[in-house]
Amino acid sequence: MASKTTLSESGISTPKPTLSTVDAGALIVGMVVGVGIFETPALVAANAANAQVALTAWLLGGIMSLVGALCYAELATTFPHAGGTYHYIHRAFGDKLAFLFAWARMAVVQTGSIALLGFVFGDYTSQLLPLGEYSADIYAVLAVIxxxxxxxxxxNSGRWTQNLLTAAKVLGLLLVIGVGIFFATAERASTAPAPNQTTTFGLAMVFVLLTYGGWNEAAYLSAEVRGARHNMVKVLLGSIAIITVIYLLINLAYLHGLGMVDMANSKAPAADLMRRALGEGGAKFLSFLIAVSALGAANATIFTGARSNYALGQDFRKFAFLGRWSSKSTPANALLVQAGIALLLIILGAITRNGFKTMVEYTAPVFWFFFLLSGIALFVLRHREPEIERPFKVPLYPIIPLLFCATCAYLLYSSINYTGIGGTVGVLVLLTGVPILLLGNKQ
Structure with missing residues (x-):
């Protein structure tokens, strides 16, 4: 295992506990409640036998996320570090896998997610204020910059931006929920799936868990949350509780306002719901809400993504310039490099003209592989470092960690099975880190 960096010992600024539990919670809710909840409920409904099964899938998604959060709560409170999952993998499996994980986040997972969210922001903002043929791409670039x-x-500017975006997003979602429950009425009260639709509950859960994805980013805040050894449990569990309630309520609104059949057949259930209740003005409001949601998720992804890049720079000499923490409490170099890669991916998406789908495929297999490793790391560290104080221990060990690992393994299989060329490209980009690792010299 690497020793502590000489950068911090030389007097250069390092992460400080400046975030409250509210700040951290806003980052996690802002990241998870992104844009998926406006689209995936239709895909879940199309693969559920009836409305009760659809709602059960969303509740089960919250429970499965809670299982993972309990595992991360132990890791984050025992090993608070700006590197988050990178730090756990480093302690459990050593330099090589840790490097590949950090490389994957920098070149695939986080930057791909930032580009994806930039495309969503661009698509919906262009509906309100178009800028020409490449309007969505221009807005995506502006958002990242x-x-x-x-x-x-x-x-301070980063966290207040996040707090405001998350508050606006949650208020907007509450409005959509209110419209769906109190103003919109389904034209058909059917609870059956769409005609000739073969329901697949397993596939429904894939979409549900993808929509819940992102809560694990709380780990990258553990070095900056005040009283992290106790408050990280509140951040993780509280965030997932809020997210689960929001997801259940928004699905109830969809079902009440559209009905199971129309919901399953809709490509944009939230837009259809608002249009049915409030006309085109409601649809335009939703475009604005989705744009705000995409910005909030993008800002949170930018915030946490740079932290693992910073940890990479702390441990590997070739990337030492990333391991510098500015006097303004930000990893400035890591943020700028991350932005540069995300902008390159946006340019790639602009060329292919299929940016959103490509970015989803690009990130999924790599993400779930390393998420599985983080669950295995919990077992390794329990065995290897039993003497370390653990302010929080996973209840019902080892059952809950095993459930978490099984979920990750299932999602890894599903992401490989259902993604196309984008997933292959993501894996190949991950593998480009191997020669870099072999050629590099560790501190």
């Missing part, structure tokens, strides 16, 4: 600069300026 502006949000990155807000985070480079300082942690």
């Amino acid at each position: 502006v949000l990155t600069n807000l985070n480079v300026i300082g942690i």
